[in-house]
Amino acid sequence: MDIHSRKRMGVDTLNERYASREPEHMKLAVEAGGLLFDIDLDVGFFSSTAYEWGQEFSHNHAAYEIHLVQKGRCIMYVDDTYAELEAGSYCVIPPGTYHSQLSVMQGAVVKICFRFSYRATSGGKPHSAGGETNVLLRVLDAMTFYTQKDDGRLSLLVSAVQDELQAQPLGYLAKVRSLFAQMMIDIIRFAPSASSAAYGFPEQTPDDLRTNVIDAFFASHYNGDIREEDLARQLNVSTRQLNRILNERYRASFRQKLLQTRMKVAMDLLKNTDMPVSHIAERVGYQTAGSFYTAFKTNVGITPLAFRQG
Template sequence: MKQPDNLFEKNHFLSNNSLMFVNRFTEDFNVPYHAHDFIEYCYVAEGTGFHHIEQETFPIHKGQLYVIPIGVSHVFRPSTPGRSSKPPIVYNCLFDMQLATLLSGLQEQPIQEHLSSLGGNTSSYFSVFDRVGEIERIMIQLNKEMNTNAIGSQAMLHALLSQLIVTVYRLKYGDNGRGAAEEETTGFHQVIDYVEQNFHTTVTLDELSRISGWSARHLQRLFTQHTGQSFGSFLQNVRIQRSCEMLRSTTHKVSYIAEQVGYRSIDSFNEAFKKTVGLTPTAFRKSL
């Protein structure tokens, strides 16, 4: 695992009273790649760009929420250094493990174990998609209470944080902690795994339909529900994500990388890459 150049410490961000901090931040190229000694929930409210987490790079868009456990390294970046793209605006909710332990005492055992894993280096980062805007509403209210500092704000902050934790947990694991429509959710995760393992081939909805037993139309609904994207957009983002990693970590020619991630035409690769990243593959490599 790549070691971060910076460790963001809770003493710099969190007050002794609330043990948490919330802000609304326009991401740029000034914040360094970093880890932190607190748990962080990051919600993408506007704009586009990339989220670099450990050794992976993810295209980001409105509605995504990332859960970053203690010790995990990450940073958000706009698509381009200039003003040609709209930078991502992210709500950040940070809280100390001491507060997580306090709140977990009010929750059922599965959520207690979930929070404990986020603070004990036993859980990986993950993301969920805010399909109905519920997370955004909580984040807006959290940010408002953080800046109001009115009577009862601390109690409101803790109550809203508890609501956020439960909402994200349900989106990740289902209402009962084991998965609403568990069989379908598990099956769709297997579809996602198949796409991520075979993105370099000609993956089609018809092929996924044969593998999963679901119709192409139902698969499209599942992709929208679970990822916030159509199947075509999801596949393209996976391919561009892998190509970014290869452009950053290898000296292979662009044409070779295009072929390795599933594009048979260098022109179609360049077009898709620029549409997603905002730069051509060559310009992206030079910017690194």
Template sequence: MSKRVIDKIDALIFEDEFPIYVNRVTESFTQLEHTHDFYEMTYVAEGRGTHYINGQAVPVSRGDLFWIPLGVSHVFRPAGASSRESLIVYNCIFQEEAMSMAEQAHTSSLFTFYRQLSGWRGIRAVDHAFASLFEALHREYTGSLDFGRLTVQCNWLMLLIQFKRALEQPSASAMQGVATTFDSMLLEIRNHPERDHTAEKAARSLQLGVRQLQRLFRERMDMGFKSYLQDVRIQQCCELLRTTELTVTEIHQAVGYQDAKHFHALFKRKTGKTPGAYRRSVRM
């Protein structure tokens, strides 16, 4: 992405040169995996799905909170296309300027911590402790109350402090961007969805039985092996529909589906649209 495009995006997001932006969005299959040149903290407020981040697939549900540094690619996907499977996320994004503006003697160590934090981080806040912070951030940012931006800055600082404390707790349920054998297997599926992936082959690669593999998928991904493979393939189809002129037939064959009828039914169930309708919607 060129600097000119990045500057244009920043101008649209950061109003009146205020270097903090907060929104609340319902995730869908139309959003593309992306990187950015600002920091982001994102909180899952409702629903469940998958956070594809830096080559890993992380199952998410209410209470999950992520720190995403500069240049890390990511995208959220809901569990399905129906309204009952909505995935609602708060995003608090901010520029380096926000830390520079707030940097004083008593905050220097806090910002040093985040600047030096390598890779993405995530925590699973089972008590939903961060929900009220993000709700207040969003309410103050989108409202017209007196001292709204000052309150946004105060809540933003509290968010950074509480997340740092949570990461440093020995008992914290933390997710980190560190590849494991299981993660490597997931990445192989994402990089080559067209290959003949089966639960049996995946189990052998991890030296597990098929039942053990399925149990591991349920624990780690909140879905079975087959559902994960379907999600990856449909996501790749969405990308090809958006970025190429390949026909629908060429696309579903490219990701490993030979049965057109089965593919069309699966695509509509996962995204809520036919492949043709999806292509039209993302090119409007």
């Protein structure tokens, strides 16, 4: 057999399963972690065929390439490095990296291949310099060729994608995108450049902190005699600024926000406890059951008893 030729040794049953439904070439846009991955699937993904390989010409691609060995063993030559791949392992070849398969060990090899590229989504702005999107970008940008033993997860995800594309049930494209999103995250996690990557929870902005203070204030003091000045003092703003902030975040004034909080607590107590209405009125800050009754009917549209029975 010529050293640059491939001799087909046998056809995996997957070929017969997918011959009627699967395309020969398919592109998918997949979002994960604030990144958009362009997945490129060709015959190397759809056709799981056994080949006996000779030496390939060294070549490269403009995208990342994944080789998942399902059966047999082979030797890859990547940027002056030899790497042996056996069944149940995969390798990731970065863009522009010259590579070739030198030989097959112990007969034929069955592989699944696909390519991907990535970019940040228009809305994928990380919350901080150490946010998840930035960390994923750093790992991808620093990713070099690597091999990894598959714990079975990647193979299962690939098989699930192939099943969805073959059967094409309702929502199959959404399911396929979800499966590829999981693949992308797993591939990034095992990259050598991921070993030093770390990030915490997104940092809170001043606006987030203000919202936390406001929510905590009303949750703690809704049943008391509270004033705008009390909350304004905690936020270190004037009462005029306070009401502008409340309007921007809640579309409500101080008095309206207090009333909304009281009604929300009252409705919860009416539905989930046997507490008398008079006790609920006192619990949410009303001096008399009558004033609570009037406020509840005005804002909810029915009486407290009707709400409880509804």
